[in-house]
Amino acid sequence: MTDHYSVAVPFYDLWHDDGHVPDMREKLPSVLSGVRRSVLEIGAGTGRMTEVIAAATPAEIFAVEPSLGMRGVLLSRLADRPDLMERVTVLPYDALSVELDEPVEAVVMIAVLYTFSAAERAKLWQVLARQLEPGGLLVFNWRERPVAEPGELEQLDTYRVGRHDYEIWAQTLTASEELSTARFLYRIRHRGVVISEDEVVSSSHRPGLDALTAELTAAGFVPGDAPEGLLTWRLRK
Ligand SMILES: C[S@@+](CC[C@H](N)C(=O)[O-])C[C@H]1O[C@@H](n2cnc3c(N)ncnc32)[C@H](O)[C@@H]1O
Incomplete structure (x- = not known):
């Protein structure tokens, strides 16, 4: 992976605290209610969502973050929170190469889907299915968006x-x-x-819902209910 994120790191929390972060802070906790033991977070970034997951559940968290810059901020955040240091393990890998010691109850992936091509997504859903226990929950954010227009800076x-x-x-x-x-x-x-x-x-x-549904169904997931802006899936039992 090219680490585009490193130069954006100093701007990341400033900008995204005005972006998807408040919406996810509001919506993610209800989706994770009932998760108790373990969560795999894909693309944890600077840890904004890691904190939300940790507040919403008592679960152990495996936070995958391949960018050195983003991971540095995530670890600084954890260093200020001894309670989180005890239950967050930071995995310095690409999502496609994650293999956990045992399956988790839930996978959370916020503001990361857009980084994967269709071919990479096909592999990603298989990797995530392998990390989840039967009936496990997969949550990610997704919205139908109009196609952007090329334009000026x-x-x-x-x-x-x-x-x-x-x-x-x-x-x-x-x-x-x-x-x-x-x-x-x-x-x-x-x-x-x-x-x-x-x-x-x-x-x-930006995959459409039909494409995602076909991909995830092929990987063994069934759709669940979710608040607007999020999608949830369960691994078939
Ligand atoms: C827009 S940030 C989102 C960070 C965090 N989830 C949040 O919502 O604040 C996207 C993150 O995904 C990570 N990422 C990009 N490609 C990835 C991959 N193949 N596997 C895992 N993480 C990836 C980036 O390094 C970056 O930290």
């Missing part, structure tokens, strides 16, 4: 940190039903002057 957000402004800019470069590519600029300004700038070009896969 636009400023998405800016955050003041001390005397500096942290700016996030984005430009859709190409877009189709399943795949879009976008350019992101992460800028820091001091008194209006750019003192740091990093660029990332990344791809985003």
Whole structure:
């Protein structure tokens, strides 16, 4: 995996605390009610969702995070929380190479689905099915979205940190039903002057519900109920 996330790390919590994080904080706990023993979290990032899972369940958590930068913040977060240090194991792997010692009750994957191509997803569902106990729960976020339009570079957000402004800019470069590519600029300004700038070009896969249903059914999952913005599946018993 190319570690696009490293240059975005200083911006990550600033930006996503305005994005999917509050919505997931509200919706994830009810979906995880009843989970007691163990959760595998795919793409734990800086640990924002790890904290939500830990607050919603007493379960042991296996947090998979391949990006060194993101994992560094996750471990710093854990270091401030002795209660979490006891029950979160951080796995420095790609999701496709995870093999746990024993099956878990639930798998949670928030804001990660878009990183996998259709061929990678076919493998991912098989890997996750192997990590789940029969009847185990798979939760991830998904929404029907209109296809993005290629366009100009636009400023998405800016955050003041001390005397500096942290700016996030984005430009859709190409877009189709399943795949879009976008350019992101992460800028820091001091008194209006750019003192740091990093660029990332990344791809985003957006499978439709029909494609996901076919893939997950083939991998042995059956759909469950979920609040808007999330999908839940159970591994067939
Ligand atoms: C947008 S962040 C989401 C982080 C966290 N789940 C959250 O909601 O705040 C996507 C995360 O997925 C991780 N990721 C990307 N590809 C991955 C893969 N193949 N396996 C596991 N994690 C992956 C990235 O390193 C990044 O930390």
